[in-house]
Amino acid sequence: MTRRSGRPDPSDADGDRTEDAAFAALLEDSAEELYESAPCGYLSTLMDGTVAKINATLLGWLGLERAAVVGRMRFSDMLTVGGKLYHETHFAPLLQLQGEISGIAFEIKQADGGRMPVLVSSVLKRGSVGEPLLIRTTLFDARDRRAYEEELLRRRKVADEARMRAETDRARLQDALAVLQRSLLPDTLTRVPGLETAAHYHTASPDRLGGDFYDLFPIDGKRYAFFLGDVCGKGPQAAAVTSLTRYTLRAAALHDADPVAALATLNTVLHERYTGSGDPRHCTVVFGTLEPDPVTGRVAVVVASGGHPPALVLRADGTAAYLPTPGGLLVGVLPSASFATATTELAPGDTLLLYTDGLTEARTGEDRASLYGEDALLAFATERAGKPPSAVIKALTDLLDSFGDGLDDDTALLALGIPDASVNSRAEDGR
Amino acid sequence: MDIARRNNITVTGNPQGPTVVLAHGFGCDQNMWRLTVPALAEDHRVVLFDYVGSGRSDPAAFSAERYSSLDGYARDVVEVCEALDLREAIFVGHSVSAMIGVLAADLAPERIGALVMIAPSPRYIDDDGYRGGFGAEDIEELLQSLDSNYLGWSAAMAPVIMGNADRPELGEELKNSFCATDPDMASVFARTTFLSDSRDDLKRVNVPTLVLECTHDAIAPREVGAFVSRAIPGSTLVTLDATGHCPHLSAPEATNKALLDFLAELR
Numbered sequence: 280m281t282r283r284s285g286r287p288d289p290s291d292a293d294g295d296r297t298e299d300a301a302f303a304a305l306l307e308d309s310a311e312e313l314y315e316s317a318p319c320g321y322l323s324t325l326m327d328g329t330v331a332k333i334n335a336t337l338l339g340w341l342g343l344e345r346a347a348v349v350g351r352m353r354f355s356d357m358l359t360v361g362g363k364l365y366h367e368t369h370f371a372p373l374l375q376l377q378g379e380i381s382g383i384a385f386e387i388k389q390a391d392g393g394r395m396p397v398l399v400s401s402v403l404k405r406g407s408v409g410e411p412l413l414i415r416t417t418l419f420d421a422r423d424r425r426a427y428e429e430e431l432l433r434r435r436k437v438a439d440e441a442r443m444r445a446e447t448d449r450a451r452l453q454d455a456l457a458v459l460q461r462s463l464l465p466d467t468l469t470r471v472p473g474l475e476t477a478a479h480y481h482t483a484s485p486d487r488l489g490g491d492f493y494d495l496f497p498i499d500g501k502r503y504a505f506f507l508g509d510v511c512g513k514g515p516q517a518a519a520v521t522s523l524t525r526y527t528l529r530a531a532a533l534h535d536a537d538p539v540a541a542l543a544t545l546n547t548v549l550h551e552r553y554t555g556s557g558d559p560r561h562c563t564v565v566f567g568t569l570e571p572d573p574v575t576g577r578v579a580v581v582v583a584s585g586g587h588p589p590a591l592v593l594r595a596d597g598t599a600a601y602l603p604t605p606g607g608l609l610v611g612v613l614p615s616a617s618f619a620t621a622t623t624e625l626a627p628g629d630t631l632l633l634y635t636d637g638l639t640e641a642r643t644g645e646d647r648a649s650l651y652g653e654d655a656l657l658a659f660a661t662e663r664a665g666k667p668p669s670a671v672i673k674a675l676t677d678l679l680d681s682f683g684d685g686l687d688d689d690t691a692l693l694a695l696g697i698p699d700a701s702v703n704s705r706a707e708d709g710r
Numbered sequence: 711m712d713i714a715r716r717n718n719i720t721v722t723g724n725p726q727g728p729t730v731v732l733a734h735g736f737g738c739d740q741n742m743w744r745l746t747v748p749a750l751a752e753d754h755r756v757v758l759f760d761y762v763g764s765g766r767s768d769p770a771a772f773s774a775e776r777y778s779s780l781d782g783y784a785r786d787v788v789e790v791c792e793a794l795d796l797r798e799a800i801f802v803g804h805s806v807s808a809m810i811g812v813l814a815a816d817l818a819p820e821r822i823g824a825l826v827m828i829a830p831s832p833r834y835i836d837d838d839g840y841r842g843g844f845g846a847e848d849i850e851e852l853l854q855s856l857d858s859n860y861l862g863w864s865a866a867m868a869p870v871i872m873g874n875a876d877r878p879e880l881g882e883e884l885k886n887s888f889c890a891t892d893p894d895m896a897s898v899f900a901r902t903t904f905l906s907d908s909r910d911d912l913k914r915v916n917v918p919t920l921v922l923e924c925t926h927d928a929i930a931p932r933e934v935g936a937f938v939s940r941a942i943p944g945s946t947l948v949t950l951d952a953t954g955h956c957p958h959l960s961a962p963e964a965t966n967k968a969l970l971d972f973l974a975e976l977r
Binding site (some may be wrong): 359363428 | 714849854889929
């Protein structure tokens with residue numbers, strides 16, 4: 280209203296006169312008229328809730344005549360039974376404690392059986408010595424607002440239910456995942472007479488599905504096969520290849536235990552499965568056989584490698600060396616591939632260590648330029664040569680932990696060694 | 711467990727006097743006794759507390775399972791009595807707390823020596839030959855009212871209001887904070903309160919008992935007051951000329967007088 284602000288309206292003198300008339304009409308709007316026809320319900324009650332005064336707006340909402348309400352009804356009689364309970368347990372005590380209360384949602388009962396959502400505010404009017412005299416109450420039409428709030432509450436309920444369902448699904452999927460995860464790795468390593476084994480597995484994927492794998496299993500009465508490898512990629516897609524690889528190698532080894540033959544079979548399977556799929560997959564793997572000699576206690580080892588970092592042999596005499604298998608190709612890339620073989624023999628106190636490049640390519644500095652590397656691993660292994668497989672794996676696990684964020688790939692470790700029954704006697708020998 | 715913190719225990723009044731425990735009902739908290747405490751404080755030691763899930767109790771102690779029966783609340787009372795090592799205390803319970811007091815006196819007879827039941831009801835829902843005043847659908851409606859009025863409560867404010875027993879000034883200025891309750895906890899208390907049936911427990915009461923009812927109480931009608939008084943052998947029924955369910959707020963003088971008369975008889 281420009282009149283109030285004192286700013287003249289420069290554009291329209293006629294409009295100014297019209298506004299003057301409207302303003303004068305407003306001034307003639309009586310207090311009585313304002314009360315009765317206000318856009319909200321007005322109600323004055325005695326302290327016991329008996330209605331003393333009520334405006335026409337509220338009577339209209341209730342659908343009642345004034346004579347049926349004043350002196351005859353209490354405020355709480357206008358409410359639904361649930362609202363009455365809420366009034367007695369929350370509204371009335373708070374009004375008495377605070378002297379006022381505002382914006383409480385109720386529904387009033389209408390004469391035609393309908394219900395109308397309202398927002399109720401009340402203040403206590405007190406006498407000269409502070410004694411409560413009456414309660415003044417206003418009620419606002421809250422039909423639209425209530426509908427909106429109900430929509431919000433409904434959606435929250437839907438969201439809560441969806442969240443609970445999602446949590447249940449998640450738990451179920453994690454159980455399923457754990458079963459699949461266990462199918463990728465042996466629960467426990469097969470016991471090989473005269474051999475001690477230890478393994479460690481670290482997965483970089485949050486769903487614990489990895490692309491590294493290892494296994495150890497019997498193939499005939501006297502020989503055992505083992506393998507350890509790394510599928511390209513991480514996560515569920517890598518895990519699917521891992522699964523195919525693991526079971527192919529196990530089946531191939533039972534058919535023909537020759538390491539080169541086993542890798543050739545795997546190469547054919549992977550190549551056939553993934554070539555032309557639009558998602559070429561390959562892996563690197565070391566596959567080998569162990570043949571313990573029950574008389575000497577020694578174990579003959581034959582390994583073949585398909586593009587995998589060389590195995591390490593830790594000797595009882597405190598030395599360590601890589602077991603080179605040069606020329607072996609990545610498995611699954613070419614239709615037919617050739618693989619290199621190497622042999623060695625483990626004596627008491629010797630340990631064969633297999634690992635994946637998660638270990639050697641762990642970052643030791645800020646960027647990818649400083650990686651742990653094969654030289655560091657050889658030095659680390661040399662210091663632990665002569666220790667049993669469990670101690671070697673424990674030391675390497677601690678090493679992996681020390682990399683922290685630098686270890687960002689799956690990592691598998693497998694150590695196969697012959698316990699040194701003559702540690703003491705060797706010391707006496709002065710070897 | 712620190713019961714004093716869990717139940718926001720307040721001890722005031724005359725330490726030499728007999729102990730009166732004031733227990734609030736469903737809806738608000740120990741502030742409901744604001745007009746009662748001054749009348750008792752001179753000659754009585756007054757113990758106030760909040761049930762877990764109400765007022766400034768420790769919300770972490772809430773368990774929907776425990777508080778889905780009145781026994782859970784009665785155990786709160788017994789544990790409050792034990793924490794203060796009360797003997798023969800006079801338990802004043804408003805509304806549902808009146809019944810909680812009956813159960814607590816049964817659980818730990820040595821702790822509670824007398825009962826004052828203000829506007830009690832052992833059963834709110836009508837039953838064969840019994841009129842409690844409500845139908846089951848009314849209780850659902852109350853739950854909806856709770857759902858549409860998070861009185862002074864919001865997830866953001868809850869930590870300020872609740873669990874700040876050591877800094878009560880934090881909650882003091884917050885409007886409606888006396889009735890501020892996590893809506894989920896309030897709904898558990900509402901169901902427990904209005905769906906329980908404790909009629910059979912009344913006849914086991916064997917301590918002096920005062921039943922206070924109002925002339926016009928929308929929650930506990932007079933016939934319920936008469937039922938309670940009849941069911942408890944030797945109890946006294948006093949009808950206060952008061953409207954509403956909270957005579958200690960709406961008619962504090964009359965309520966305090968009835969209370970003090972009863973306490974004087976006990977001494």
